[in-house]
Amino acid sequence: MSSAATLRQGLYQNGLVRRVVQWLDAMPHPQLAIEIEPDRIAAARWSRTGSLEGYSVELLPAGAIFPSAVEANIINAAAVKTAVSSACDRLSAKEEDVALILPDPVIRVFVQHFEEFPRSNEEAIPILRWKLKKSVPFEADETLISYMRQAPREAGVDVLTALARLRIIREYESLAEGAGLRPGVVMSSSLAAVTLIDDAKPTLLARVSGSSLATAIVRNGVVCGYRCTDLPAQGSALTPQMLLEELFPVAAYYQDIWHEAIQSVRLAGLGARLADFVRALEEEFHCDVRSLLQSAVSDGRIKDDAHPLADRDLDGLIGWMFQRG
Numbered sequence: 284m285s286s287a288a289t290l291r292q293g294l295y296q297n298g299l300v301r302r303v304v305q306w307l308d309a310m311p312h313p314q315l316a317i318e319i320e321p322d323r324i325a326a327a328r329w330s331r332t333g334s335l336e337g338y339s340v341e342l343l344p345a346g347a348i349f350p351s352a353v354e355a356n357i358i359n360a361a362a363v364k365t366a367v368s369s370a371c372d373r374l375s376a377k378e379e380d381v382a383l384i385l386p387d388p389v390i391r392v393f394v395q396h397f398e399e400f401p402r403s404n405e406e407a408i409p410i411l412r413w414k415l416k417k418s419v420p421f422e423a424d425e426t427l428i429s430y431m432r433q434a435p436r437e438a439g440v441d442v443l444t445a446l447a448r449l450r451i452i453r454e455y456e457s458l459a460e461g462a463g464l465r466p467g468v469v470m471s472s473s474l475a476a477v478t479l480i481d482d483a484k485p486t487l488l489a490r491v492s493g494s495s496l497a498t499a500i501v502r503n504g505v506v507c508g509y510r511c512t513d514l515p516a517q518g519s520a521l522t523p524q525m526l527l528e529e530l531f532p533v534a535a536y537y538q539d540i541w542h543e544a545i546q547s548v549r550l551a552g553l554g555a556r557l558a559d560f561v562r563a564l565e566e567e568f569h570c571d572v573r574s575l576l577q578s579a580v581s582d583g584r585i586k587d588d589a590h591p592l593a594d595r596d597l598d599g600l601i602g603w604m605f606q607r608g
Contacts, residue, residue, distance in 0.1 A: 523563030
């Protein structure tokens with residue numbers, strides 16, 4: 284299976300998008316998934332009925348992975364390969380399909396509005412390449428591109444597009460292949476985690492991972508806005524004000540386009556400092572602000588057997604579980 288196909292399938296399996304488009308063609312749903320983050324490799328396996336059978340988390344040394352859409356990501360190849368192999372060995376994973384959930388900076392995501400948009404891939408892909416050529420720092424001929432139609436606010440069509448550099452995706456696919464696995468689906472962590480949101484009202488997701496921040500706004504099955512940026516600081520040096528300054532552009536964009544305010548905020552990746560950020564965001568947005576995973580657990584949307592994943596903040600893996608149904 285080609286890298287282009289795996290990226291396309293990863294986007295198609297986004298739960299929010301799936302509810303909108305209701306694709307009829309079957310997509311792969313590997314029972315094994317590996318979530319790759321700068322500080323860890325996490326793997327999980329589900330039964331055919333959707334129950335969690337087991338999981339493994341292997342920590343990485345600092346600097347082993349540097350997520351980037353342009354440059355090489357795997358800096359300490361030996362450490363990363365060892366971690367992947369260890370996680371797979373714990374789950375007895377070998378010679379099977381796997382979903383790869385990658386760091387957010389690897390896959391660029393855009394939401395664009397078109398008055399008219401072609402139905403065929405042959406016409407749509409060149410239009411998107413031309414439209415986004417100045418938005419990505421690599422050449423069109425080495426770009427993997429996938430797109431999905433969405434319901435717009437008014438006339439026309441909104442298109443959710445994901446782009447990645449082929450050789451970067453191949454780095455991660457090679458890790459899985461080196462462990463005897465077959466990459467069947469590739470997607471970004473936040474596009475996996477966004478399915479954990481109860482999106483009955485406009486909800487902003489702010490997901491911190493290392494030095495990157497992914498923000499997404501979802502509403503009734505539609506990804507209305509998406510942005511991935513580098514944070515000015517990370518860990519204990521990140522302040523609520525720094526985070527607010529990163530969230531303002533996405534929230535303002537949504538309000539301008541959709542003519543309504545954000546009505547809830549969900550946070551991920553802030554660990555023990557969550558409470559400090561909740562207070563600041565509640566004062567700014569005047570709405571319910573909670574942890575993404577804690578909200579999903581308290582609402583009963585995460586099954587009891589997946590609570591160990593929630594306890595380890597493995598939102599990407601839990602999001603993939605949601606998409607498997």
